Amino acid sequence: MKAPLIIVGVIVAAALLVPPLLPWGYDVIDWNAVRAEPLTGTHLLGTDNVGRDLLARTLVGTRVTLGVALAAALVSLVIGVAWGAIAGWVGGKTDELMMRIVDALYALPFMFVVILLMVVFGRSILLVFIGIGAVEWLTMARVVRGQVLQLKQRPFIIAAEAAGAPARAIMTGHLLPNVAGVAIAYLLLTVPQVVMVESFLSFLGLGVQEPLTSLGIMIKEGADDMDIAPFALLLPGGILVTLLVCLTLAGEKLRDRFAG
Amino acid sequence: MTLYSVQGLGISIGGTALITGVSFEIAAGQCVALVGESGSGKSLTCLTPFGLSPGIASGSARLLGEELCAADERRLRKIRARDIGFIFQQPLTSLTPHLSIGAQLAEAASQSGTPKPSRRELAAMLERVGIAQADERLDAFPHRLSGGQRQRVMIAAATAHGPKLLIADEPTTALDASLRHEIMALIDEMRVQHGLAVLLVSHDLASVAAHADHIIVMQNGRVVESGPTEAILGAPTQAYTKALIAAAPHLDSPRAPLPEVGGTILEAKDIRVTYPRAGWRRGVLTAVDGATLSIGGGEALAIVGESGSGKSTLGRAIARLGPMASGQTIWRGAELPTRAKMRSADRRLIQPVFQDPLASLDPLWRVADIIAEPLRHLMPDLSRGERDMRVAAALESVELPADFASRTPRSLSGGQAQRVAIARALVAEPEMLLLDEATSALDVLVAAQILALFARLQRERRLSILCITHDLALARQLCHRVAVLDAGKIVETGPSDEVIRTPQHPVTQRLVRASRG
Numbered sequence: 001m002k003a004p005l006i007i008v009g010v011i012v013a014a015a016l017l018v019p020p021l022l023p024w025g026y027d028v029i030d031w032n033a034v035r036a037e038p039l040t041g042t043h044l045l046g047t048d049n050v051g052r053d054l055l056a057r058t059l060v061g062t063r064v065t066l067g068v069a070l071a072a073a074l075v076s077l078v079i080g081v082a083w084g085a086i087a088g089w090v091g092g093k094t095d096e097l098m099m100r101i102v103d104a105l106y107a108l109p110f111m112f113v114v115i116l117l118m119v120v121f122g123r124s125i126l127l128v129f130i131g132i133g134a135v136e137w138l139t140m141a142r143v144v145r146g147q148v149l150q151l152k153q154r155p156f157i158i159a160a161e162a163a164g165a166p167a168r169a170i171m172t173g174h175l176l177p178n179v180a181g182v183a184i185a186y187l188l189l190t191v192p193q194v195v196m197v198e199s200f201l202s203f204l205g206l207g208v209q210e211p212l213t214s215l216g217i218m219i220k221e222g223a224d225d226m227d228i229a230p231f232a233l234l235l236p237g238g239i240l241v242t243l244l245v246c247l248t249l250a251g252e253k254l255r256d257r258f259a260g
Numbered sequence: 261m262t263l264y265s266v267q268g269l270g271i272s273i274g275g276t277a278l279i280t281g282v283s284f285e286i287a288a289g290q291c292v293a294l295v296g297e298s299g300s301g302k303s304l305t306c307l308t309p310f311g312l313s314p315g316i317a318s319g320s321a322r323l324l325g326e327e328l329c330a331a332d333e334r335r336l337r338k339i340r341a342r343d344i345g346f347i348f349q350q351p352l353t354s355l356t357p358h359l360s361i362g363a364q365l366a367e368a369a370s371q372s373g374t375p376k377p378s379r380r381e382l383a384a385m386l387e388r389v390g391i392a393q394a395d396e397r398l399d400a401f402p403h404r405l406s407g408g409q410r411q412r413v414m415i416a417a418a419t420a421h422g423p424k425l426l427i428a429d430e431p432t433t434a435l436d437a438s439l440r441h442e443i444m445a446l447i448d449e450m451r452v453q454h455g456l457a458v459l460l461v462s463h464d465l466a467s468v469a470a471h472a473d474h475i476i477v478m479q480n481g482r483v484v485e486s487g488p489t490e491a492i493l494g495a496p497t498q499a500y501t502k503a504l505i506a507a508a509p510h511l512d513s514p515r516a517p518l519p520e521v522g523g524t525i526l527e528a529k530d531i532r533v534t535y536p537r538a539g540w541r542r543g544v545l546t547a548v549d550g551a552t553l554s555i556g557g558g559e560a561l562a563i564v565g566e567s568g569s570g571k572s573t574l575g576r577a578i579a580r581l582g583p584m585a586s587g588q589t590i591w592r593g594a595e596l597p598t599r600a601k602m603r604s605a606d607r608r609l610i611q612p613v614f615q616d617p618l619a620s621l622d623p624l625w626r627v628a629d630i631i632a633e634p635l636r637h638l639m640p641d642l643s644r645g646e647r648d649m650r651v652a653a654a655l656e657s658v659e660l661p662a663d664f665a666s667r668t669p670r671s672l673s674g675g676q677a678q679r680v681a682i683a684r685a686l687v688a689e690p691e692m693l694l695l696d697e698a699t700s701a702l703d704v705l706v707a708a709q710i711l712a713l714f715a716r717l718q719r720e721r722r723l724s725i726l727c728i729t730h731d732l733a734l735a736r737q738l739c740h741r742v743a744v745l746d747a748g749k750i751v752e753t754g755p756s757d758e759v760i761r762t763p764q765h766p767v768t769q770r771l772v773r774a775s776r777g
Contacts, residue, residue, distance in 0.1 A: 154619050155612075155614035155615075155616060155619050155620040156619065156620050156621055156622045158576075158581050158582075158612065158614070159612060159614070159620055159633075159681070159684065159685075160622075160633060161581060162579070162581055162607060162610075162611055162612050162634075162685075163607070163611075163633045163634035163636075163637050163638065163684070163688075164602075164604045164607040164608070164634065164637035164638045165633065165637050166637075169637070173622075174622050177624050178622070178623070178624060
């Protein structure tokens with residue numbers, strides 16, 4: 001699990017720290033170098049179709065993509081854990097109702113819902129967070145509910161009841177700490193999913209606005225010119241794939257440790 | 261003729277030697293038992309030569325003259341498929357849940373390359389292990405069968421390919437007393453009829469005594485004593501063997517006089533517990549059907565029954581720790597409120613101790629916090645210092661050293677964890693303990709120690725005890741009276757000795773027979 005997390009760490013550190021050190025900003029156009037090859041002049045990795053530095057844009061795009069992903073994953077964590085824990089703990093009819101709502105939401109084509117939100121409320125990064133977080137919490141809710149149902153049967157929970165602990169104390173003292181490991185593992189698995197959704201929305205032109213960029217936008221632009229400037233596709237594509245693979249590997253390892 | 265012979269077997273994992281110098285022989289039709297507490301290396305000893313553990317074997321283990329310790333994985337797999345049958349402890353988890361019984365049996369029968377048996381042959385296999393309506397059962401899935409039936413299916417699967425050696429690793433430990441008896445009888449029958457050699461592993465010397473020809477007692481990876489069963493039981497030479505023999509309670513073993521009984525403190529009247537049927541079906545399942553009982557001050561009452569009789573459900577309903585459909589629990593003349601309305605003063609009266617000691621403790625909490633939990637909620641006025649003092653006193657009363665306070669459950673053995681659970685139950689000074697099979701998940705020696713601890717606490721603190729168990733011999737050690745539960749109804753009550761001497765109801769008679777072994 002170490003290696004994938006180290007790779008993710010290096011990418012995140014580079015995205016946060018390196019851009020100010022570069023000679024070119026992500027939105028500055030170098031009129032002398034449009035579609036420059038890598039290693040021309042001060043453009044280490046070349047420029048895009050309007051002459052903006054690709055390295056700077058890739059790093060800033062990574063930052064935006066990861067920022068959206070993290071925020072959306074946290075939204076899904078909060079909603080999912082609260083929803084799942086309440087359904088599992090209360091049980092009975094409440095549980096049935098809450099989980100049927102989850103099932104119904106699952107049945108909606110969620111990409112369609114996000115796109116609809118964009119169209120109705122206009123494009124904004126905030127909406128991207130909310131939209132993605134609001135559809136990604138379903139799996140988290142199911143996982144947490146399952147864990148709580150299992151834990152509820154454990155004798156130590158019944159012993160806590162016998163010890164006079166009120167429901168709130170059992171929830172915060174016993175249930176949530178024991179669910180935390182699994183929830184964090186699924187959080188790590190949610191991040192790459194959200195990265196995918198964000199990239200896809202941006203690819204469709206519904207995500208982040210120009211001149212700000214994200215990995216998805218860069219991949220779309222790179223794909224448009226890939227016959228003349230393949231490097232403009234390879235770099236953001238490579239980073240996205242690396243991030244997805246590493247986060248998924250780390251998340252699966254963590255999940256196996258806690259849920260296995 | 262010697263079928264399986266082990267000479268100077270040693271086993272190591274990761275360079276640490278865990279087993280040294282184990283030697284024994286089994287002939288066809290013979291049964292050898294490996295006995296010892298958990299961690300003594302008995303399972304490792306019987307599984308490692310066949311490549312079924314992470315351990316590395318040295319020395320010699322010969323099956324039909326073929327050396328196993330030097331064989332590679334492919335050869336071992338062939339040998340396992342052809343000559344060996346395995347039965348494990350957990351009948352629930354030893355069968356694949358998504359395959360029907362018939363499919364699992366067919367797989368087991370054809371593992372050595374023989375053609376798949378016909379449906380009639382499969383049904384015959386099930387009949388041989390005493391399963392009625394065998395043809396129907398072939399299509400059933402494991403969860404439709406009871407624990408005893410599952411273990412029978414396991415035996416059928418383990419013997420389906422006609423093995424010569426049957427390895428049974430704690431085959432009856434997860435079953436209740438009367439099932440144990442039947443399953444061991446079945447293994448004996450297979451041994452006699454088919455000339456199987458049996459290698460039996462158990463922590464309970466008494467339970468194998470009637471079935472093994474030869475007993476090997478193990479401790480810490482070494483053989484302590486070995487010899488023919490009569491010699492080991494009749495004249496044990498080692499202290500450890502003597503302790504093992506003495507540990508298991510018998511129906512007629514002597515017991516210390518029980519404390520005197522005061523006036524009634526608890527009356528449970530007409531307790532009913534029902535569950536809604538699974539899925540969309542209407543109606544309810546009745547788990548406990550109108551049970552009425554009473555307990556005096558300082559009295560211990562055992563609720564005895566087979567698994568599934570509703571005894572745990574009844575105990576929890578009385579203590580307001582489980583669901584209850586109707587009925588009353590009256591404590592010193594006043595009715596206890598419903599489960600949701602129990603106040604601290606009510607909760608303090610009855611404290612539980614459960615079967616699985618490790619699952620009873622929150623894995624993330626320290627021992628001191630676990631024991632202090634009832635104090636924080638039931639006696640919120642205590643200062644920190646007073647709380648720490650009471651926790652220390654509780655640790656002392658369950659005979660654990662004071663430095664256990666800072667340990668986590670993970671680092672405790674089963675017996676130590678159960679002591680912590682008992683300390684938690686005692687710390688708020690309850691008047692009654694609810695013991696839900698509190699010793700049945702423990703090794704014989706540890707169980708005997710925990711039982712002695714309960715007996716001491718019972719005398720010293722004048723505790724009333726509601727003891728839920730399937731073991732009449734254990735109930736008799738601790739309890740003045742016994743109530744026998746069958747299918748949710750109390751079918752017989754009376755003083756323990758009287759019930760054991762003259763059991764009236766068929767279920768009681770079966771339980772008494774099972775305890776006699």
